[in-house]
Structure formats: structure tokens, C-alpha cells
Amino acid sequence: MLNDRVICIYLFLCFALFYGVCDNSTSQHDDGQYLFDFTKDGDVDVWQEQSDTVRDVGMSKAIFVIHKNVGFRRAIFFALLNPQLNGAGFAGIRAIQTYNLTGYTKLQIKCRGQGQFNGFKVTLRHKGLNDEPNYSFEQYFQAPKDDFAIRNLKFSEFKAYYRGKRVTNNELLDLSQVSSIGIQMYGGVYQPVKQKGPATLEIDWIRAV
Ligand SMILES: *[C@@H]1O[C@H](CO)[C@@H](O)[C@H](O)[C@H]1NC(C)=O
């Protein structure tokens, strides 16, 4: 009787230890690769503004800053979008950084959007082709409005664009040589919904899983 109990407790401890070890290794694996973790030491200095003012008619503005108190730390993307009458315009930022994201299937961004409009897009470029006339690989998303939530952007859904217009070619994003990442609030000249005005996107982190 006593022996049975001892064996039971022993087995229970073995299982607890086994699953404990498994849990830790999976959670490390599931965490993926952080491109930026603003809750820790992620920096905004490597991000530069890239808004429509790079063109003659552009009138939009974006800035990216760290926001923190003793209890939290994150980054805020502030955008003011003043589009042309046809909806053309963008307010954005980008970081020229190289990543090998081979083996990951999606980009995750933990964020919250506030403002009249909350449509944003992530732009990725590869192989050091960080400027026009090369294409960018883009994906649109709606930011969660009330609570922070994770938005999942599958790498397979990043499509080639040139100046906001979809390019129908077969070029795929080379995940092994990602060379820049950008975030934009878009006017939506080729989109069903046109956006304008001020918006914020608060970001905890961006990672690949
Ligand atoms: C698993 O994580 C817990 C806390 O999260 C830690 O106390 C424990 O030492 C870890 N175990 C291993 C095997 O890393």
C-alpha cells in the first residue's frame, strides 16, 4: 500500500518534470525570432521616416517614438495622412536591417490602432533592393482598436507592389534575405477604402514565428 503511494507520487513527479521541461522548450521555440521587442530594449533609432513627402505633392507625416513608464515599454507610430484628392498618399517608417527568416511562416505584430481609420500595411524588401524601382512586398491589415492583440501576417501573403499598385509577376519574397521592414498608413488610391487624418499604432513587438 505504502509502496504504491510512493510509486504514484514518484510517477507524478516524473510527469510534472517531463512536461515542465517540454513546456519550456516549446515556449522558447514558439516565441520565434523577434525583429523588434519594444517591451524590452527594441530601439526606434534605426527607423527612418519614409512618407509621401519624398514626392513633390506629398503632405503626410510619420514619427516613431518609445513610450514608457515604470510599468511598461512600447513604441508608438504616429501618422498624419493628408492624401491627394484621388486618395494617393502615405505616412510611414522603415528600418533597413537584414534578417534571415527562413523556416518561419508568418510575421506577428502585437499592436493597437486608434484613430478614425486603422488600416496599415507592412512592407518588406529583400536582397538589399531597398529602393525604387524595385518592388516592395506588402500586406495590408486592420489594427485591433480597443485592446492590444496579435495580427498574423503570413509571409505567403506578402505580394509585390510598386508605388501602392499590385504588380502581377511571379517574384516571391526571399525570406532568407529580408533587407528592410516598413510600416505605413496608406491613403488607399488603389484600395476600396480611402483613409485620411491622424492615426496611431502602438506596438509591443514584431516577430517571425
Ligand atoms: C522552466 O521554467 C521555469 C519558470 O518558467 C523555471 O523555473 C524552470 O527552471 C525551467 N526549467 C527548465 C528545465 O528550464
Ligand SMILES: *[C@@H]1O[C@H](CO)[C@@H](O)[C@H](O)[C@H]1NC(C)=O
Ligand atoms: C538562412 O538560414 C537557413 C536555415 O537556418 C540556412 O540554411 C541558410 O543558409 C541561411 N541563408 C542565409 C542567406 O544566410
Ligand SMILES: *[C@@H]1O[C@H](CO)[C@@H](O)[C@H](O)[C@H]1NC(C)=O
Ligand atoms: C533594382 O533596382 C536597380 C536599380 O536601382 C535595377 O538595376 C535592378 O534591376 C532592380 N532589381 C529588381 C529585381 O527589380
